[in-house]
Amino acid sequence: MTATDLGEARLRELRQLAIENRRLILRAIHRAKAGHLGGPLSCTDMLIALYFEVLRIDPTRPRWEERDRFVLSKGHSSIALYAAMALRGYLPIDELFTFDAIDSRLQGHPDMTALPGLDMSTGSLGQGLSPGVGMALGARFLGKDFRTWVMVGDGDAQEGQIWEAAMVASRYDLDNLTAILDLNGLQQVGWPTEAGYTARARRPPLDQPRERWEAFGWQVLECDGHEIGAFIGACEEARRIRGRPGVIIAHTVKGKGISFMEGEHVWHAKPITDEELAIGLAELDAQEATLAEAVPG
Numbered sequence: 001m002t003a004t005d006l007g008e009a010r011l012r013e014l015r016q017l018a019i020e021n022r023r024l025i026l027r028a029i030h031r032a033k034a035g036h037l038g039g040p041l042s043c044t045d046m047l048i049a050l051y052f053e054v055l056r057i058d059p060t061r062p063r064w065e066e067r068d069r070f071v072l073s074k075g076h077s078s079i080a081l082y083a084a085m086a087l088r089g090y091l092p093i094d095e096l097f098t099f100d101a102i103d104s105r106l107q108g109h110p111d112m113t114a115l116p117g118l119d120m121s122t123g124s125l126g127q128g129l130s131p132g133v134g135m136a137l138g139a140r141f142l143g144k145d146f147r148t149w150v151m152v153g154d155g156d157a158q159e160g161q162i163w164e165a166a167m168v169a170s171r172y173d174l175d176n177l178t179a180i181l182d183l184n185g186l187q188q189v190g191w192p193t194e195a196g197y198t199a200r201a202r203r204p205p206l207d208q209p210r211e212r213w214e215a216f217g218w219q220v221l222e223c224d225g226h227e228i229g230a231f232i233g234a235c236e237e238a239r240r241i242r243g244r245p246g247v248i249i250a251h252t253v254k255g256k257g258i259s260f261m262e263g264e265h266v267w268h269a270k271p272i273t274d275e276e277l278a279i280g281l282a283e284l285d286a287q288e289a290t291l292a293e294a295v296p297g
């Protein structure tokens with residue numbers, strides 16, 4: 001599955017933006033001395049694809065009624081969303097460095113009353129798909145053709161409310177609703193084993209995600225959540241689903257892009273030291289250089 005009509009040059013621009021998004025995440029969390037890293041890095045490529053290619057939006061009109069709606073159900077990854085929105089022009093880049101401060105519009109979890117462009121306040125896991133169902137139903141009742149997209153984490157999807165919403169969505173054949181499952185296999189801690197807490201030693205609770213969503217009446221698509229072209233292709237396919245809601249199961253790596261954070265649950269949420277920031281930024285610079293070499297000019 002690849003995106004149609006997306007040239008190599010555009011893909012390269014999007015990958016470049018994803019690198020920049022990761023830089024901003026690291027710098028903002030370093031500045032705030034608190035916040036989440038693993039989850040934001042996991043969903044960065046998808047947020048860039050959504051905000052720069054997929055969503056029907058206009059940053060100059062954040063309350064435009066015909067806009068696609070986006071809900072980040074895994075609201076603890078807010079800094080990745082704020083960074084993508086800043087790069088897209090919803091807010092000044094410098095404002096990212098007020099993250100988590102008292103009176104900032106950019107709280108640890110998204111506050112729709114503070115920042116225009118946020119369609120839902122989230123942060124308590126499990127609660128993002130339900131308002132997404134409401135938005136999709138609302139669009140149908142109002143005869144509007146916008147689409148609602150909800151990004152769900154795998155830990156987020158362990159909450160029962162996600163599955164109540166999933167049942168309602170298929171009950172009403174909501175084909176204007178797309179869920180995106182950021183399936184990185186890790187949550188806040190590792191899985192307990194006899195040997196102690198390790199990252200991947202035990203089967204994750206959300207195993208067989210395809211079968212689970214299908215059982216709830218959803219059409220399932222799967223892709224690599226870090227392959228921007230493949231993800232955009234999946235979004236295009238999701239738009240073509242008729243008669244039932246669709247979910248894109250995006251296979252991702254928690255902490256993606258920073259070698260010492262990848263697959264390490266300890267980086268779920270933790271301040272980053274000056275030295276760690278320097279190493280992370282150097283890695284991103286190297287990725288940028290490789291990108292520039294891979295597709296010249």
Ligand SMILES: Cc1ncc(C[n+]2csc(CCOP(=O)(O)OP(=O)(O)O)c2C)c(N)n1
Nearest residue numbers: 039076123124125153154155156186187188
């Ligand atoms: C109801 C609720 N319980 C606990 C938390 C604390 N918490 C924040 S993130 C998280 C783990 C989320 O895991 P996942 O959805 O897989 O996110 P990701 O791995 O993408 O960061 C937990 C337990 C919360 N925000 N809400």
